Amino acid sequence: MILGSVLTTNLAILVLAGFIGFVVISKVPNTLHTPLMSGTNAIHGIVLLGGLLIVGLSGNSAFNKVILVIAIAFGTINVVGGFLVTDRMLEMFKSKPDRRREPEEPGGGDHKQ
Amino acid sequence: MTPVPLASTFLQSASFLDVLYIIAFALFIQGLRGLSGPTTAVRGNRIAAVGMAIAVTATLLNRNEGNWGLIVLGIALGAAVGVPAARRVKMTAMPQMVALFNGVGGGAVFLISWSEFRLTAGYDGTATYVTIFSLFAAIVGSVSFWGSNIAFGKLQEIIPGRPISLGSAQQVVNLALALAAVAAGVDIAAGSHSELVFIGMLICAALLGNAVVLPIGGADMPVVISLLNAFTGLSAAATGIALDNPALIVAGMIVGASGSILTNLMAVAMNRSIPAIIAGGFGGGGAVEGASGAGEHAGTVRSTSAADAAIQLAYANRVVIVPGYGMAVAQAQHAVRELTKELEKRQVEVSYAIHPVAGRMPGHMNVLLAEADVPYDQLKEMDDANPEFQRTDVSLVIGANDVTNPAAKNTPSSPIYGMPILEVSDSHSVIVIKRSMNPGFAGIENELYYDPKTAMLFGDAKSAVSEITAELAQI
Numbered sequence: 001m002i003l004g005s006v007l008t009t010n011l012a013i014l015v016l017a018g019f020i021g022f023v024v025i026s027k028v029p030n031t032l033h034t035p036l037m038s039g040t041n042a043i044h045g046i047v048l049l050g051g052l053l054i055v056g057l058s059g060n061s062a063f064n065k066v067i068l069v070i071a072i073a074f075g076t077i078n079v080v081g082g083f084l085v086t087d088r089m090l091e092m093f094k095s096k097p098d099r100r101r102e103p104e105e106p107g108g109g110d111h112k113q
Numbered sequence: 114m115t116p117v118p119l120a121s122t123f124l125q126s127a128s129f130l131d132v133l134y135i136i137a138f139a140l141f142i143q144g145l146r147g148l149s150g151p152t153t154a155v156r157g158n159r160i161a162a163v164g165m166a167i168a169v170t171a172t173l174l175n176r177n178e179g180n181w182g183l184i185v186l187g188i189a190l191g192a193a194v195g196v197p198a199a200r201r202v203k204m205t206a207m208p209q210m211v212a213l214f215n216g217v218g219g220g221a222v223f224l225i226s227w228s229e230f231r232l233t234a235g236y237d238g239t240a241t242y243v244t245i246f247s248l249f250a251a252i253v254g255s256v257s258f259w260g261s262n263i264a265f266g267k268l269q270e271i272i273p274g275r276p277i278s279l280g281s282a283q284q285v286v287n288l289a290l291a292l293a294a295v296a297a298g299v300d301i302a303a304g305s306h307s308e309l310v311f312i313g314m315l316i317c318a319a320l321l322g323n324a325v326v327l328p329i330g331g332a333d334m335p336v337v338i339s340l341l342n343a344f345t346g347l348s349a350a351a352t353g354i355a356l357d358n359p360a361l362i363v364a365g366m367i368v369g370a371s372g373s374i375l376t377n378l379m380a381v382a383m384n385r386s387i388p389a390i391i392a393g394g395f396g397g398g399g400a401v402e403g404a405s406g407a408g409e410h411a412g413t414v415r416s417t418s419a420a421d422a423a424i425q426l427a428y429a430n431r432v433v434i435v436p437g438y439g440m441a442v443a444q445a446q447h448a449v450r451e452l453t454k455e456l457e458k459r460q461v462e463v464s465y466a467i468h469p470v471a472g473r474m475p476g477h478m479n480v481l482l483a484e485a486d487v488p489y490d491q492l493k494e495m496d497d498a499n500p501e502f503q504r505t506d507v508s509l510v511i512g513a514n515d516v517t518n519p520a521a522k523n524t525p526s527s528p529i530y531g532m533p534i535l536e537v538s539d540s541h542s543v544i545v546i547k548r549s550m551n552p553g554f555a556g557i558e559n560e561l562y563y564d565p566k567t568a569m570l571f572g573d574a575k576s577a578v579s580e581i582t583a584e585l586a587q588i
Binding site: 006007010011013014017018019020021022024025026027028029030031032033034035036037038039040041042043044045046047048049050051052053054055056057059060061063064065067068069070071072073074075076077078079080081082083084085086087088089090091092093 | 144145148149151157162168173180195202214217221222225227335346350352361363368369370371374375378382480494
């Protein structure tokens, strides 16, 4: 970075990312709204990184450490839970048109009769 | 052990780690592209998950010495809660689960801002913009956390789904809370260093999150969750700017932007406007409306038995099943599938009419029926299903309510007026399986039940459907 502050660079990234976000989700079928919401939900769990960064800095008081552990736990729930739940949902869409479910797991895991 | 040089008090990334971050957010974008199409969605989600793994790895490589124990503890706690929750949650409870996951994301955001505040002794010596973005993240994260929790509570029926509001004072209160939170933020940005003010700001934002979501009726909740999802994304992006972390900025902002679009698409599918939803009270007017409406139709409901319903279905040429949330709650998908098979044996043509917001979220019903192995080509979207009701002998409505209410077409004063519905009342006859005459999620009476063509079969969806199937077998 030769010219321009960290702030302006980051603002540029922010604006461009915003446009990409708009473009990527221009038209989605209704049926995918729930999984898409759930998937984007998992992605913002990236805020977990913030907790990981700050907990590494020196000078955190005991209370701060508690806050940060909770923040990291929350972020992890958001990321892991979000991706897993989205995957489960989308797996069900997969057994779609006349294609049959791939017999990966005989008996089909969480499949009730 | 020499610490990495710091930009103000925050970690500065080395180029290598920045490259990892760039790979990570490229994968997010690619994953999200996949998620917006039905055939690529599974892979899209996994690509995004790989991106996340890379971003987390880069961050762990990047950090200073110390506190590994805390990191492991936090991640272990999160995984211990998140993994079983995600694996065990019933498909019917998906909307609540998404709300909850969104809420904890927002919670992480405001906690991180709080810890930044404390670590820097009230943003002492940090650049003004860092302070502002961190404060923004704290406010929005707190709103999102509390708002999502209320949404969860409503969908889980811990809190009544009906709007709870202060009436006309609501808007004033919301505005006052928002202004108070912002004022506290300005005070801190101006250099007050007061943690009391910071906590006051968090509390105002928390109250605001409650005050905004409580008055919103259950039927609008999916749109609210999507909106809060976008909010959490934006607050994560703000955290990214405060921490100078490109992966956070890009991922947060993409979610903020795509979440806004998705919210809008969802609102359009439900024929609601976002400002109208946020203004709240949906269904509040409905209670009044429903009360007067009930008077008009008093006592003309016709009830039927499983045996009669079976006969009616057996001699039909064409049956359309209209599944709703009630079917899902009763876990009747599989029983319905059995009924369909029995009818098909008798050469009855069966299809399912799926309202875009059947279930509690757009696309929710498709997931539930896919789970019961209903063939995909029997599922008809609303626009394809509606013209066909006129040549349908029997519409079997199972636990669906508001999405079949003709008031949405005929009664301009109804709170759901204008919402696209399945035009069930066009068919020759209608059988409604329902537990009781209680109004649906939106809290509105359904005129369909008073239609002379309609017969009500009261009972639990699963046992009622099984009884019909048993009766059918004997005909």
